[in-house]
Amino acid sequence: MKITIVGTGYVGLVTGTCFAEIGHDVLCVDNDERKIAALRKLQMPIYEDGLEDMVRRNVEAGRLHFTSSIREGTLFAEVIFIAVGTPPGYHGEPNLSYVEQVGREVAAHMDGYRLLVEKSTVPVNTGEQLKRTVTKYLRADVDFDVASNPEFLREGTAIHDAFKPDRIVIGVESERAAKLLREIYEPIIRDSGCEFLTMNIASAELTKHASNSFLATKISFINAVARVCELAGADVEQVAHGMGLDRRIGRSFLRAGVGYGGSCFPKDVDAFVYLADQIGYDFTLLKEVQKINRGQREHILRRIQHELWVVNDKVIAILGLAFKPGTDDIRESPALFFVPHLLKDGARLKLWDPVAAAKFRELHPEPEYLDDILDCARDAELLLILTDWPQIAEIPLDKLRDVMKCPVIIDGRNVLDPATARNAGFTYSSVGRP
Numbered sequence: 001m002k003i004t005i006v007g008t009g010y011v012g013l014v015t016g017t018c019f020a021e022i023g024h025d026v027l028c029v030d031n032d033e034r035k036i037a038a039l040r041k042l043q044m045p046i047y048e049d050g051l052e053d054m055v056r057r058n059v060e061a062g063r064l065h066f067t068s069s070i071r072e073g074t075l076f077a078e079v080i081f082i083a084v085g086t087p088p089g090y091h092g093e094p095n096l097s098y099v100e101q102v103g104r105e106v107a108a109h110m111d112g113y114r115l116l117v118e119k120s121t122v123p124v125n126t127g128e129q130l131k132r133t134v135t136k137y138l139r140a141d142v143d144f145d146v147a148s149n150p151e152f153l154r155e156g157t158a159i160h161d162a163f164k165p166d167r168i169v170i171g172v173e174s175e176r177a178a179k180l181l182r183e184i185y186e187p188i189i190r191d192s193g194c195e196f197l198t199m200n201i202a203s204a205e206l207t208k209h210a211s212n213s214f215l216a217t218k219i220s221f222i223n224a225v226a227r228v229c230e231l232a233g234a235d236v237e238q239v240a241h242g243m244g245l246d247r248r249i250g251r252s253f254l255r256a257g258v259g260y261g262g263s264c265f266p267k268d269v270d271a272f273v274y275l276a277d278q279i280g281y282d283f284t285l286l287k288e289v290q291k292i293n294r295g296q297r298e299h300i301l302r303r304i305q306h307e308l309w310v311v312n313d314k315v316i317a318i319l320g321l322a323f324k325p326g327t328d329d330i331r332e333s334p335a336l337f338f339v340p341h342l343l344k345d346g347a348r349l350k351l352w353d354p355v356a357a358a359k360f361r362e363l364h365p366e367p368e369y370l371d372d373i374l375d376c377a378r379d380a381e382l383l384l385i386l387t388d389w390p391q392i393a394e395i396p397l398d399k400l401r402d403v404m405k406c407p408v409i410i411d412g413r414n415v416l417d418p419a420t421a422r423n424a425g426f427t428y429s430s431v432g433r434p
Helices: 010-019 033-040 051-060 072-075 097-109 124-136 157-161 175-191 202-230 236-243 265-279 285-306 337-342 358-364 372-378 397-403 419-421
Strands: 004-008 025-029 064-067 078-080 112-117 146-147 167-171 195-199 315-319 348-352 383-385 408-411 427-429
Touching: 004 010, 004 072, 010 025, 010 033, 010 051, 010 064, 010 078, 025 072, 033 064, 051 064, 072 097, 078 097, 078 175, 078 372, 078 397, 112 175, 112 236, 124 146, 124 397, 146 175, 146 195, 146 202, 146 265, 146 348, 167 175, 167 202, 175 195, 175 397, 202 236, 202 285, 265 285, 265 337, 265 372, 265 383, 285 383, 285 408, 285 427, 315 337, 337 372, 348 358, 348 372, 372 397, 419 427
Parallel strands: 004 025, 004 078, 025 064, 078 112, 112 146, 167 195, 315 348, 315 383, 383 408, 408 427
Antiparallel strands: 146 167
């Protein structure tokens, strides 16, 4: 089947490439002509494990194409997935201007039936607004449908998630739309055995926000438990393990740290809170989730300030700039909180990340960026771990201690074993562990 994907960010590029991999003919559209030119040269705008090889393979097979023309994309396929950005506004409300723009431009070029599928994370009732927009700007008397197909991809494992999803959710208003989406996903359904859930559009839209907000709640809950553990002398990892063995709770997302970040959880929780406020429900539970997440970073910042006493002119090494391992995405990463605060206090920062350093340097060129962990830690008076890259756990602690001016580690991801670190001569603190 021919498929058009509008937007070549994390969701659009991964989705389009995976559709091509299972045999569909895919055209990816983006209004950023430089990005399209780079993709045609097989230069990736993002880092995602396995993505570059898959793009190359499908471009060479003639199943994956790129264009900056929305007209070309509209005329190319019967099914058009909208995977453009929905960045948060001042009050947490999602900016839907890109979605609306795609609706207008697609409507202007439709020459027959089209199915417009919301792939971007959008608030409930966006489908109704999109349908109204397309109707208003149609230049021909043609039929169309709007559907919702929320994505549940995790950055760092997005390709695996695309082929082995927990479920595929679609929100539709017609049998025609449901049949088309089922046909697109049939190879994945057959190979993975996942459930294919059909519901109305509003329910599908809400499923995405509710899912991410619940996962963010689990993270904030275990971070709040970690604070109690620190005061009580308990070990949050043992507590989380004991909780997670209960099948009703589960172990996933019960890992204490510096809080959630990335392109989804902060934005989706903010949007869900805003939506609830708009329709008359005070979602105090999620507001507390937001408060705990902010407070966790402030708590660790106070710990840094306590350890150094005077931050000014101190050398601090930071390991990890991406919001999680396996990606170069720095949106809402913990480092975006700590780096400005520490620079403002006069710290001299040395930063390391295996894939996200280039993106981070564009926002903060002031610190020193190193490619080697030991070089980054050299002469540091404190080492701060913000992303649990596997390379960090493999650091030879004796060599790390020898290159640092002061052997002090604040482990915001509980990467290292406390006893091992202290036996190696470090003043070591982590999250929720005695």
